[in-house]
Amino acid sequence: MxxxxxxxxxxxxxxxxxxTEPYWIAAETPLVESFGGSWSHEESLRLVGLGLDDAARIFQDAGVRMPVDDIVNRLTDDVLAQLTTRGVPxxxxxxxxxxxxxxxxxxxxxxxxxxxxxxxxxxxxxxxxxxxxxxxxxxxxxxxxxxxxxxxxxxxxxxxxxxxxxxxxxxxxxxxxxxxxxxxxxxxxxxxxxxxxxxxxxxxxxxxxxxxxxxxxxxxxxxxxx
Incomplete structure (x- = not known):
């Protein structure tokens, strides 16, 4: 059968x-650095598969002084912009x-x-x-x-x-x-x-x-x- x-x-x-994981990683470093922090590739890997709200709280712990929803929306907007310019991989x-x-x-x-x-x-x-x-x-x-x-x-x-x-x-x-x-x-x-x-x-x-x-x-x- x-x-x-x-x-x-x-x-x-x-x-x-x-x-799109490289797009997310490319969006994360400038976000953290804009608040005077540093962000490594290893730290990005910790977020793979994590809910966006949970990831946003990790960015807050890294010094990003923004509400959770604002962090989520900023990262999403950045990734969407990359999809528009670089295409869907x-x-x-x-x-x-x-x-x-x-x-x-x-x-x-x-x-x-x-x-x-x-x-x-x-x-x-x-x-x-x-x-x-x-x-x-x-x-x-x-x-x-x-x-x-x-x-x-x-x-x-x-x-x-x-x-x-x-x-x-x-x-x-x-x-x-x-x-x-x-x-x-x-x-x-x-x-x-x-x-x-x-x-x-x-x-x-x-x-x-x-x-x-x-x-x-x-x-x-x-x-x-x-």
């Missing part, structure tokens, strides 16, 4: 669908896998800790109807690594979280997906994912199709039944 596709595939955005194979899933009739959701306006801007630049829904960081009570974002996406799609696959590039994102009950694929980008709980680690999405998603989904549930 052919493997069955999941009820939905749930995508992280920054670092998974699009390689899709991760290798991400757009193709997304198109393959859509061609196969699989519902998809974008589950991101970025603001809705940024997520919508990225989705609007995709040249096909890529997602059924968006769940953004300003629309959930608790950010990743809590399960709330993935639970909300499953609820909006009307599917059982256990019958979904989530694709993530950060430990916090993987923990969120696993806590929600999804089968989680880790696709490393700028930080390692060993020990973060992924059900599978794929070095890249390049060459992956809906058939690979179905095979992973089927293998996971055969293992569960055993």
């Amino acid at each position: 052919n493997p069955r596709l999941p009820a939905a595939v749930l995508w992280d955005m920054d670092g998974t669908l699009v390689d 899709f991760r290798p194979g991400a757009r193709e896998l997304l198109a393959s899933l859509r061609d196969a009739g699989v519902p998809t959701a974008l589950v991101t800790m970025s603001l809705r306006r940024m997520a919508q801007s990225v989705v609007d630049l995709i040249d096909f109807e890529a997602f059924d829904i968006i769940v953004a960081g300003d629309e959930v009570a608790r950010p990743k690594p809590f399960p709330d974002p993935y639970l909300r996406a499953s609820e909006l799609l009307g599917v059982d979280p256990a019958d979904t696959i989530a694709i993530e590039d950060s430990p916090n994102g993987l923990r969120s997906a696993v806590a929600a009950g999804a089968v989680a694929i880790g696709v490393p980008n700028i930080i390692g994912l060993e020990g973060a709980g992924a059900h599978a680690l794929w070095p890249t999405l390049s060459g992956r199709t809906a058939d690979d998603i179905a095979a992973l989904h089927g293998a996971h549930f055969r293992g569960v039944r055993r």
Whole structure:
């Protein structure tokens, strides 16, 4: 019997669908330095996959004398400006896998800790109807690594979280997906994912199709039944 596709595939955005992490890092250093502080690449890596409000509080601790919402909006505006001038840098194979899933009739959701306006801007630049829904960081009570974002996406799609696959590039994102009950694929980008709980680690999405998603989904549930 052919493997069955999941009820939905749930995508992280920054670092998974699009390689915007360098854009965020490029926005962070000038922000901290404008208040007389210093900011290192290692400190930026600590924020990968973190909710924006939590990240803003870390910037406050680094000397940024701005309210949380103002920090979030400034960073978002900076990243959006880079997207406008430099383009949307899709991760290798991400757009193709997304198109393959859509061609196969699989519902998809974008589950991101970025603001809705940024997520919508990225989705609007995709040249096909890529997602059924968006769940953004300003629309959930608790950010990743809590399960709330993935639970909300499953609820909006009307599917059982256990019958979904989530694709993530950060430990916090993987923990969120696993806590929600999804089968989680880790696709490393700028930080390692060993020990973060992924059900599978794929070095890249390049060459992956809906058939690979179905095979992973089927293998996971055969293992569960055993």
